[in-house]
Amino acid sequence: MNDTRTLPASLPLFxxxxxxxxxxxxLPLNVFEPRYLNMIDxxxxxxxxxxxxxxxxxxxxxxxxxxxxGTAGRIKSFVETRDGRYLVTLDGVSRFELAAEADAATPxxxxxxxxxxxxxxxxxxxxxxxxxxxxxxxxxxxxxxARVETDWPTLGTMPLEALxxxxxxxxxxxxxxxxxxxxxxxxxxxxxxxxxxxAGLIAGSAGGTLx
Numbered sequence: 001m002n003d004t005r006t007l008p009a010s011l012p013l014f015x016x017x018x019x020x021x022x023x024x025x026x027l028p029l030n031v032f033e034p035r036y037l038n039m040i041d042x043x044x045x046x047x048x049x050x051x052x053x054x055x056x057x058x059x060x061x062x063x064x065x066x067x068x069x070g071t072a073g074r075i076k077s078f079v080e081t082r083d084g085r086y087l088v089t090l091d092g093v094s095r096f097e098l099a100a101e102a103d104a105a106t107p108x109x110x111x112x113x114x115x116x117x118x119x120x121x122x123x124x125x126x127x128x129x130x131x132x133x134x135x136x137x138x139x140x141x142x143x144x145x146a147r148v149e150t151d152w153p154t155l156g157t158m159p160l161e162a163l164x165x166x167x168x169x170x171x172x173x174x175x176x177x178x179x180x181x182x183x184x185x186x187x188x189x190x191x192x193x194x195x196x197x198x199a200g201l202i203a204g205s206a207g208g209t210l211x
Contacts, residue, residue: 007094010102011051011072012039013109015064018175020182021052021071021092022165023121031086035107040078040086042106048075050090051111053098054179063109069183071095072113094121095182120186128161128187135163135191138198145205146172161187164194173197 014029014036021027031040043050053070073090080086096113104110115121136155143150148171155163168181168190177197184190 007072007115008047008049009112011049011096011111011113012043013051013053013066013111014039015053015055015066015109017055017057018178019052020054020169020178021073021090022169022182023071023092023094024125025092025165025169026076027052027073027090027092027169029088029090031088037086038106039108040088044075044078049073049093050075051096051113052090054175057175066098067179068098069095070098071182094118125161126187127159128164128191130160130188130191132160135195138195138202141202142198145202148172160191164191167194
């Protein structure tokens with residue numbers, strides 16, 4: 001098991017509304033804004049860690065306040081395109097609590113972060129026990145209503161813990177729902193929350209309560 005002390009106490013922050021990164025999962029990024037190109041350059045020279053965090057919603061103009069919880073990812077792959085964009089893949093390492101933003105001369109934001117509340121994120125992801133068939137049934141109804149196409153054979157064989165985490169990151173959920181899933185204490189809690197979220201979305205589209 002790794003130690004949170006090996007992670008940087010200050011992280012360059014990449015605020016992305018509607019986007020989360022979970023430990024053990026991969027997040028592809030298409031980076032083109034100059035300040036974030038600068039951020040990637042600096043991160044690659046300094047350990048490769050970047051913090052993915054959602055901004056608060058509806059906060060007006062200027063730099064928005066940030067959510068309290070985000071995730072540190074390590075740059076796993078990097079490609080520069082001919083038109084100057086960076087195609088980056090981040091490997092989720094650990095969630096963090098944003099303690100404060102640092103006064104920095106960089107064009108991007110830097111956070112002072114605390115990983116200690118999420119020390120379990122650095123252990124191998126434990127196997128998750130749950131009712132996969134119920135979750136898949138709910139997904140089939142929801143994705144059918146929302147006209148979302150997916151690879152059902154892959155979902156049917158994927159380890160349940162990976163399935164739940166990838167749904168949290170990739171399914172068409174609102175930003176607050178994603179944040180709630182990010183902040184769930186463990187995979188079991190995330191599974192329950194995911195089932196409740198999907199059941200609520202189905203019931204809302206049907207105008208009633210899912211039984």
